[in-house]
Amino acid sequence: MKNQELVRIFYDIADILEIKNVEWKPLAYRKAARAIEVLGEDVEEIYKKDGIKGLKEIPGVGERIAEKIEEFIKTNKIKEYEKLKKTIPRHLTELMEIPGLGAKKAKKLYERLHIKSIKELEKAAKQHKISGLETFKEKSEENILKGIELIKKGKGRILLGVALPMARNIIEELKTLKDVKDISVAGSLRRMEETIGDIDILAISSNPKKVMDKFTSLKEVSRILAMGETKSMVILENGMQADIRVLDKKSYGAALQYFTGNKGHNIRLRELAIKKGYKLNEYGLFKKDKYICGRTEGEIYKNLGLDYIEPELRNNTNELELAKNRKLPKLVKLGEIKGDLHVHTKDSDGDNTIEEMCREAINLGYEYICISDHSKTRAIANGMKEEELLKQIREIDRLNKRFKRFRIFKGCEVDILNDGNLDFSDDILKRLDIVGAAVHSGFKMSESKMTERIIKALKDKYVKILYHPTGRLINQREPYQVDLNSLFDVAKEKKKFLEINGMINRLDLDDYNIKKAVEKGVRLVLGTDSHSKEHLRFMEYGVSQARRGWCEKKDIVNALSLKELVRLFNIK
DNA sequence: GCCGTTTTCGGCCCGACTGTTTTCAGTCG
Numbered sequence: 109m110k111n112q113e114l115v116r117i118f119y120d121i122a123d124i125l126e127i128k129n130v131e132w133k134p135l136a137y138r139k140a141a142r143a144i145e146v147l148g149e150d151v152e153e154i155y156k157k158d159g160i161k162g163l164k165e166i167p168g169v170g171e172r173i174a175e176k177i178e179e180f181i182k183t184n185k186i187k188e189y190e191k192l193k194k195t196i197p198r199h200l201t202e203l204m205e206i207p208g209l210g211a212k213k214a215k216k217l218y219e220r221l222h223i224k225s226i227k228e229l230e231k232a233a234k235q236h237k238i239s240g241l242e243t244f245k246e247k248s249e250e251n252i253l254k255g256i257e258l259i260k261k262g263k264g265r266i267l268l269g270v271a272l273p274m275a276r277n278i279i280e281e282l283k284t285l286k287d288v289k290d291i292s293v294a295g296s297l298r299r300m301e302e303t304i305g306d307i308d309i310l311a312i313s314s315n316p317k318k319v320m321d322k323f324t325s326l327k328e329v330s331r332i333l334a335m336g337e338t339k340s341m342v343i344l345e346n347g348m349q350a351d352i353r354v355l356d357k358k359s360y361g362a363a364l365q366y367f368t369g370n371k372g373h374n375i376r377l378r379e380l381a382i383k384k385g386y387k388l389n390e391y392g393l394f395k396k397d398k399y400i401c402g403r404t405e406g407e408i409y410k411n412l413g414l415d416y417i418e419p420e421l422r423n424n425t426n427e428l429e430l431a432k433n434r435k436l437p438k439l440v441k442l443g444e445i446k447g448d449l450h451v452h453t454k455d456s457d458g459d460n461t462i463e464e465m466c467r468e469a470i471n472l473g474y475e476y477i478c479i480s481d482h483s484k485t486r487a488i489a490n491g492m493k494e495e496e497l498l499k500q501i502r503e504i505d506r507l508n509k510r511f512k513r514f515r516i517f518k519g520c521e522v523d524i525l526n527d528g529n530l531d532f533s534d535d536i537l538k539r540l541d542i543v544g545a546a547v548h549s550g551f552k553m554s555e556s557k558m559t560e561r562i563i564k565a566l567k568d569k570y571v572k573i574l575y576h577p578t579g580r581l582i583n584q585r586e587p588y589q590v591d592l593n594s595l596f597d598v599a600k601e602k603k604k605f606l607e608i609n610g611m612i613n614r615l616d617l618d619d620y621n622i623k624k625a626v627e628k629g630v631r632l633v634l635g636t637d638s639h640s641k642e643h644l645r646f647m648e649y650g651v652s653q654a655r656r657g658w659c660e661k662k663d664i665v666n667a668l669s670l671k672e673l674v675r676l677f678n679i680k
Numbered sequence: 681g682c683c684g685t686t687t688t689c690g691g692c693c694c695g696a697c698t699g700t701t702t703t704c705a706g707t708c709g
Contacts, residue, residue, distance in 0.1 A: 132692065136681035139692095170682045208698085210707050243700060251698090295709090308709090334708095336697050341708090351709080353696090366694090371709075378693045383685085389694055 110152055114180055115145045117189055118173075123201040124192050126211035127218075134211075139168035142372050146423045148623055155181050167376075167424070199225035206255040207333070216242070230256050254331070261347045265303035267582060269612025269649050271348070272297055275307045278326060278350065285322055287315040290360060294367035295351075298419045300652035302582060302615045306349035310367050316354035323352045359391045362402035365409075366390035372424030373417075380412055380428065388412075420655040439655040442648055444667045447476035450521070450544065450575060450607060450635020451644070455500050456481035457489040459640035462500070462516065463507060468641035470514055475670040478542050479504060480519040480575075480635075483531035486548055491523070494536055501539055515670055517541040517679070521575055526550040528564030530571070537570040541679045544573035544607070544635075547588065551579060555589035562590060566598050572677060573633050574599070576609040576616040584613065592621055596628045605665050606630060608657070610650025611637040622657025633665045 118141035122134040143166050144151060154162040155178060163174040176186050196218075202225060203214040217223040220241055223232055229252065232238055239249045275293050282288055288311050292298070295308030313319050320340050324332050333341040333349070341351045355363045366374060367390065381388035386395055392402025393411055401407040406416045414431035418439055421427045430436045451465055452458035458465075462479055469477045481500070482491035492500065497520065504516045519542040523531040530537070530545060537543050545565045553561070566574055577595065578587035599606055606625060609616045614637065617625065625632060634654065636646040654664060661667045668676060 133681050135692065139682075168682070172681060208707065212706060243705085245700070247699060306709095334697055339696055339709095341697090367709085369709085371693095374709095375693055382693080387694090391695090 109150045110180060111144050111147060111150060114151065114177060115141045117180070117186060118144070120201060121189055121192060123204055123211065124196055127196060127200060127204075127215050129211075129215070136168065136170075137173070139372075140166070140173045143168045143424065146370075146372075146425060148425060148620055151177055152181050197224035202226050203229060205259060206252060207258065208251050208255055213244075226256060226259070258343070258347070264583065265305050266346075266348060267612050268297070268300060268302055268304055268615075268652075269646060271304040271307060274328075274344075274346075274348070275309065275350075278307070278323075278328065279309060281326060282309075282311060282319065282322060285313075285318060287313045287318045289313055289357060292364060294353075294364060295369060298368045299370065299422060300420055300649070300656060302618070302653065306351060307344075308367055309350065309352045310360075310363055311352060311354045312357050312360050313354050314356065319352070319354045353390070355390065357403070358399070359402050361404035361406070361408055362388070362392045363390045365405045368419050368422065370423055373422040373427070376424060376428055377412065384412060386412070418655065420652060421658075437658045438660050440651060440659045440661045440664050440667060442651045444661050445474075445634060445647055445651060445664070446669055447474045447478070447666050447673070448636050448638065448644060448647060449478040449517075449519070449542065449573065449633050449666050450480050450609065451477055451638045452481050452521075453479060455479075455496065456486070456492055457639060462503060464641055465638070465644070466507065466511065466514065466516060468644050470511075472644060472647075475513065476515040476517060476673065478517040478519040478544075478635075480521045480542075480544050483520055483522040485523040485525065485531045489548075491531075492520075494532065497532070497536060498539070513670075515674075519544060521546050522571075523548055524561060524565040526553070526561065528561040530565060530568060534570065537568075540570070542572050542677055543568075543570045544575045545571045546575035547579055551585075551588045553588075555591055558588055559591040559594050562595060563598050566595065566604050567602060571604065573605045573607055573635075575607045575635065576611075576614050576637070577606050578616050578618075578621070580614070580616055580618075582613045582615065587616075592617075592624065596625050596630045599625075599630045600628055605633045607633045607635050608650050608654050608659075609635055609637050610646040610648075610653065611643070612646055612649055615649060615653045617653075617657070619653060619656035622654060622659060626657060626659055626663050631663055631665050632659065 118137045122137040126134040160174045163169055163177050180186050200218055203209055221232055223229050233249050233252045238244050239246050275297055279291050282291055290312035292310050294310045296304050311319050316338050320335060324335055324340055324342055328344045329342045330345045331343040339353050344350055353367055378388045386393050393400045393408050401411055409416050415434055415436055417427050417431050453462050453465055482489045484491045484493050501518050504518050508516050518540045520540055521544050524545050524547050565571055580587035634650040636643050638644050
């Protein structure tokens with residue numbers, strides 16, 4: 109898949125052109141890059157199917173950029189880009205990564221001081237060669253050094269499941285102020301992206317100053333980047349950036365919309381507003397200078413002739429068109445999930461007993477849970493031997509008699525061995541209610557071998573679910589090579605289910621593949637892969653991943669009631 | 681370079697904050 113390579117190239121072209129003072133083209137290249145970045149399809153596939161014409165249907169891609177994509181698909185490079193790169197020093201665009209430095213300043217630093225890289229910039233700043241250069245003074249030098257520090261610390265994106273609790277803590281602290289009338293996360297956190305760049309918070313108050321003071325003096329704050337009347341930005345102790353915006357009640361919806369983004373969605377929404385004779389900003393929707401609405405997001409979308417668009421769908425694909433034509437999916441909700449189908453206990457590598465996991469599940473309002481500990485080959489995860497699984501089965505039978513209106517399913521996360529065989533014999537598997545299979549080893553085999561291996565397991569008559577179908581660990585391990593399309597076909601034909609794993613560093617399948625699966629009519633299972641009772645709450649992340657993949661209630665197996673689920677799995 | 685129920689030419693989202701000015705350019709989200 110060449111999408112992300114193209115994205116990087118187009119962003120780089122934009123940076124170079126901007127340094128060279130070319131007008132508007134950077135805007136065009138960035139627009140195209142952003143569109144490809146979130147494209148639900150492989151550009152190579154689009155090109156194979158519909159050629160240049162197909163490429164031009166990507167928003168922001170016209171004749172010239174389509175030709176460049178074609179060239180890259182055919183030759184793996186873009187001549188004009190290679191030429192362009194030679195016109196400026198190789199590392200010059202990296203200066204623009206430093207917060208506060210853009211194209212204009214990077215250019216000036218190069219022209220006046222021949223600085224061509226972050227390394228050289230740091231040296232110059234430390235020797236105080238920058239202050240005194242026209243508009244650069246002491247403060248600029250200081251900020252450059254701080255910015256470089258920040259970059260060195262790593263600006264890696266943080267897992268949603270780590271960032272969201274942090275943001276909620278901050279919100280709880282701000283809520284203690286009487287002056288805060290309303291408060292919400294915004295940005296990528298509200299869109300529930302799998303990783304988060306910075307924390308965005310929106311607060312409603314008639315006393316912004318007080319909110320700003322509290323926010324910038326929170327114990328988590330290590331440095332204040334900016335502090336104004338309605339907006340502040342800080343760096344937290346863990347290196348994350350957090351931004352807050354404070355506005356008046358009558359702007360809450362408009363501000364929430366604006367601050368949630370994403371950027372492309374906002375731009376297109378504002379363009380639509382202009383077309384309809386309005387102006388849209390974070391204060392509201394205006395006709396001339398007259399305030400039309402802005403208290404809720406819903407009324408803004410409505411006044412622009414659109415259905416309400418859920419935050420998870422605001423990624424500037426085709427959601428505005430669908431909203432206009434009343435064709436948006438009705439996304440599954442956390443409250444519709446009736447149970448968790450991937451849970452570990454002390455019997456393998458979990459922290460809690462079966463009963464403890466069940467108590468927590470009941471607290472969450474679930475009707476059922478599936479205990480799915482590891483099989484024997486997973487020795488490192490204390491995988492269960494046959495006799496241990498049989499013992500667990502007996503215990504579940506015993507516990508099930510004690511619970512009313514709650515059912516524990518007997519399951520297992522059984523290893524798919526390298527040859528596609530399973531880690532337990534039929535004699536064991538037939539005693540289970542729900543068998544899930546998973547790959548935990550041999551990640552490096554070829555795509556065709558891996559696909560064959562998994563299909564063999566998926567076709568086993570006892571296997572119902574394929575757990576974490578690609579094996580990726582976010583920021584740690586790439587997915588193994590597998591032809592998911594073939595897996596989807598088998599799943600559809602044999603009535604098997606693929607998991608959306610809600611564990612915060614897995615989220616596997618990802619949103620892109622979830623959407624593909626749903627389009628093919630494959631039904632999905634939500635599991636948290638909990639290894640302690642606290643993890644059961646990760647269902648929130650599984651659901652948000654499903655929503656970002658356009659899942660409706662009907663697509664999710666464990667949105668079924670206990671009765672319906674028993675029927676579906678044909679459980680006695 | 682892209683795009684068109686105002687345009688095939690002439691626009692291109694919009695506003696806050698900083699640092700440097702003394703009314704604004706640059707940067708950011």
